[in-house]
Amino acid sequence: MIDALKQLKSNLEAKPTRGRSYEIISYIVDACLQRDDVYEKLTFEAATLLHCCGTAAEREMDPQKWMPSISVLQKALNLTQTSEARRLRFGYSPGGGRGNVSLYWLELAPEEAENQSGREVQPDEVTYRRSAPGSIKPSITARFFFKKGEIKNRSVVGTAFLTSIMLASLTWIAMLSLVILSLVLRDESINMGSLFHLLIAVIGFLFIWKQSLAPWFKVIDDCVVKAPLGVAAIFEDSCEIEMFRHERSRWTRLVRFSADCPLCGSNIELRQGKPDHVLPLVGRCIESPHAHVYSFDRMTLRGKYIGP
Template identity: 35%
Template sequence: MIENKLQIILKLKQELADFPRNGKAYECLKIMCDDSIDTLESNNDAEVTFTRWKLKAKYCGIKVANETDPKELQKWIDDKKMNILLRRIIEAEHQPFHALGYIPIIKTNETKGGKGNEKLYWLDIKEQEIEHFDETAISEYDKSDALIKKQFVTYHRSAPSMIKISWLYQIFFKKGEMRNRSLSGIFLIFVIFLSLVFWLLYMIVIALILDPLGKNFTSFNLIILLLVIFSTWLLWKYRFIPIMNLPEHRVIKAPSNFLAFSELDAEIEMFRDNEKNQITRFTRFTATCPICTAGIVLRDGKPDQNAPLVGRCVESPFSHVYSFDRITMKGKYLGA
């Protein structure tokens, strides 16, 4: 039995490597495969169990897992998300486990959860049922898949302290947050306004240098001027316009110069605290796509959607699209 189990889980690991996906379910399956294989290769048939905390610690690091609120950890991953991905692998066109006679399954203990009574997950195998691949079964799965597309997704907000900010803006955002009417907030607004004024003066100076009185305007001068105009357009579109939209939109994509080089993606959110103070903070809104289990991140809604920001699946960003509501933290399937 150990040999069969090892063979099936090795095959699952190979499938995960050959057809990589993004998302927590994919990464958690990889983690479970690796640890199970290590145990089976030592001729030990003991079940290798995982709690949500253990999976998050291996996926994000022990520090992040320890800082995650237990209620948020309950929503972070479950066997349903992993089973959707596992079923897609088993029912792939090339039917990878068909000749082996067994398929991998995810087992859980019967518990309602709670402190000291955590839900456990582990990999096991069972004999493959022939009818599992007949037309009726596939048709039923297609129907359930159609229903999944109509479901809502639940977004999760990362703590501001988890977002890596550039060293310049760390001065203003202590632990990723800033009160708008504090000295830091007022000074930041002044710095942004001053940088805009400085850039306009810079453009004027460049134009005067390139077009001195009494001299011809060369092709080289034209190229330099066009580069300056193009740089100005980039700054205006991707830095100044998003910042000016923040009070109205409440959530914007963080301009790249606000983030550290190692931070690829984050949002800036403006809200009121219990004392009615305007707070600006860095965060990251994410969800899990119920169609393919990949991650969902916020992206520009236009041109195919009217909303400024929508949730787009990283694997299918123009088909698996969801609305975004930062108050309810829910999103509705919008389709292609």
């Protein structure tokens, strides 16, 4: 057991991989190697693993919803181990009822399981998680509007925010129009310098429009889009904005959808579907973003494998 744990730790250090499953495996291996009695079974609760491996925003989630499925954990563990060494497997005791919690541990795999590990059927479906309300911190400029990470569209604050977006869009269009008009009405003939200034103005306009303003209009139809620049705090990871209906009112909130890749055990996050897919948003594995791709359904929080 101790030799298998040391070999697994060596493999993790030699091939560092991003993802929740790998962070959990690394933490459990370190804890097992640091215990006094290496032959004693060391079990871990989901809440403990969330506290030690999750981010500050993720710690607001239900530990059981945060934990990857046991099949995903085992898949990541299999990919980390070499075929020559004695293999480990995840032990799992599902909880249920008051006071009974789910437990996870590492143990040596029987030889039969080692022989069958290479013949696993690859799953073609993922289940997404939605971050807890208020776990995504807005930026300083957006904090006034997004109380607890969300805003009621038809409230006073919501109306002021949407009006500011509309005015900013109109102002940006007017500025571009003035630049073009000033170049057209010049007494001097148009030269390369004028064309260069026009090109810079158009590129700047398109960038700001696409990254900061257009998502607020697009979310009305798509319900979920990538968060525009300047909305989430600077140290926040990639996130989305979601428009939803609650008690006859429409709300907009900062949210992050994620899943565990059943093919490699890494994390899946929402990214743009284009140019290789027609869907506006797809789930892409952070370790293999063009090969491990899944669809995204915000109502069922499920996705199907759609391939590269």
